[in-house]
Amino acid sequence: MAKKRIAVFISGRGSNFMFIHGEIEKGNIHGEIVVLISDNPDAGGLAYAGEKGIECRVFPWQVPRDRYFQDLMDFLEGKDIDLIVLAGFMRVLSANIIERYANRILNIHPALLPSFPGEEAQRQAFDHGVKFSGCTVHFVDGGVDTGPIIQQRVVPVLEDDDTETLAARILEQEHQLFPEVVRAFCNNQLEVVGRRVHVRE
Ligand code: GRF
Numbered sequence: 001m002a003k004k005r006i007a008v009f010i011s012g013r014g015s016n017f018m019f020i021h022g023e024i025e026k027g028n029i030h031g032e033i034v035v036l037i038s039d040n041p042d043a044g045g046l047a048y049a050g051e052k053g054i055e056c057r058v059f060p061w062q063v064p065r066d067r068y069f070q071d072l073m074d075f076l077e078g079k080d081i082d083l084i085v086l087a088g089f090m091r092v093l094s095a096n097i098i099e100r101y102a103n104r105i106l107n108i109h110p111a112l113l114p115s116f117p118g119e120e121a122q123r124q125a126f127d128h129g130v131k132f133s134g135c136t137v138h139f140v141d142g143g144v145d146t147g148p149i150i151q152q153r154v155v156p157v158l159e160d161d162d163t164e165t166l167a168a169r170i171l172e173q174e175h176q177l178f179p180e181v182v183r184a185f186c187n188n189q190l191e192v193v194g195r196r197v198h199v200r201e
Helices: 015-025 045-052 065-079 095-100 121-128 163-186
Strands: 004-010 031-038 055-058 083-086 105-109 132-139 149-156 190-193 196-199
Touching: 004 015, 004 065, 004 163, 015 031, 015 045, 015 163, 031 045, 031 065, 031 163, 045 055, 065 095, 083 163, 105 163, 121 132, 121 163, 132 163, 149 163, 149 196, 163 190
Parallel strands: 004 031, 004 083, 031 055, 083 105
Antiparallel strands: 105 132, 132 149, 190 196
16 A cells, blocks of 8 residues: 655644654654645744655745635645645635545644634633533534544643643644544545544554
8 A cells, every 4th residue: 555645734833743744754654744835934843844854835825715725736736645634724725625635634623523613722612611622633624623523532621721731731632643543544544424434443
């Protein structure tokens, strides 16, 4: 089985990208990050990718968005990408890219979906007063954080938590969960049946 060719999209810090790459380096994921794409020239992950010899492409955000994503798609076509990993990419993808890569785009969200979609999910959950939050990896569909859920990790909200401490403990779980799901994808273990995603042994 050929290694999956992965494009990772980021907008900022890039810690999830680094953890996924770390597992690839250890030989735990049957895939290769072919390119790192950022809409932000100052994204933290770019320097790391440079050090690791991963091709980086900055696509500075531009409107109209259809044109932006068409350019991005044309670029991806040339790279023969099997999987797109959204690791803190802060843009909603266009319909044509979602259709082209149906069930081949993963996103991580720092809450237990379908609760608290969208931005500042950790703050939304904390302010709502939940006792448990966590993170979700899901396939991307046309909505905001609405696609079929692949896997989740639960994180309890502690008595002396604030949004930042909760977010930090959720992030630790993200760093474990996202590489696990990428690994399962690369092993062809994920099967989507309607809204349910089965993880085959
Ligand atoms: C993470 O909290 C992720 O859940 C959300 O964006 C953040 C990205 O963090 N989608 P990083 O750039 O991977 O450090």
